[in-house]
Amino acid sequence: MPQMILLTGSGISADSGLDTFRSSGGQSLWALYDADVVCNYEVWEENFELVHEFYSKRRVELAGVEPNAAHKMAAEWQKRYGAELITQNVDDLFERAGARDVVHVHGRLTGLRCLSCEAQWDWGYRPFNPAEHRCPCCGGLHEVKPDVVFFGERAPLYQRLWERLDSLSHEDLLMIIGTSGNVLPIAGIARHTRAVTVLSNLEPEPTIPENYFDHVIHGRAAELAPRLDELVKKILD
Ligand SMILES: [Zn+2]
Secondary structure (H helix, E strand, O other), X not given: OOOEEEEEOOXXXXXXXXXXXXXXXXXXXXXXXXXXXXXXXXXXHHHHHHHHHHXXXXXXXXXXXXXXXXXXXXXXXXXXHOOEEEEOOOOOHHHHXXXXXXXXXXXXXXEXXXXXXXXXXXXXXXXXXXXXXXXXXXXXXOOEEEXXXXXXXXXXXXXXXXXXXXXXXXXXXXXXXXXXXXXXXXXXXXXXXXXXXEEEEOOOOOOOOHHHOOEEEEOOHHHHHHHHHHHHHHHHO
């Protein structure tokens, strides 16, 4: 059976109302906080309380949104074709749409970890309050970090992504949805893979030459889900 990998970025969750780092304005959390301060591995410990305030607010925001048709479609592809879901998104909307074993290469908003004892734990949608909360394993505080990959931080799961991409053959499908190509080298990935490639973004991105893809569909992921499904069926069935 052909393999399918679905690689996604923030565009897919933007349709659920989650603001993204690159398309934020007005009252977006991204406009209220300086990402170079609250998402920066070099300086996060100096800004410990602000970092936790920002991520606590993002968890509350996440609790208030729902998975959309594209998340549900992805969960359906997983059931139907065993699709592997690899996402740059830190939200849990794929899981809430019924998907399992989602590979979060940039970590998870609902998790915390302790850099001191290497514990990782689920925190749900609660605020983290440095005045009362501690690492459940070592009791430490100042190395408790959101389980999200910050700018300048190593992303260990990239290795998994490269290995899985290398494993694809010409009968497999690599679908990429909602990513700007500013973080992952989407153009290079599309150029070098042996798989059939589908790109679906809201609009053309300057960093992604679309002629590297076999199929390109522009629009909102949530609205395009049925069209994308037709294409997937044509390629894999
Ligand atoms: Zn600890």
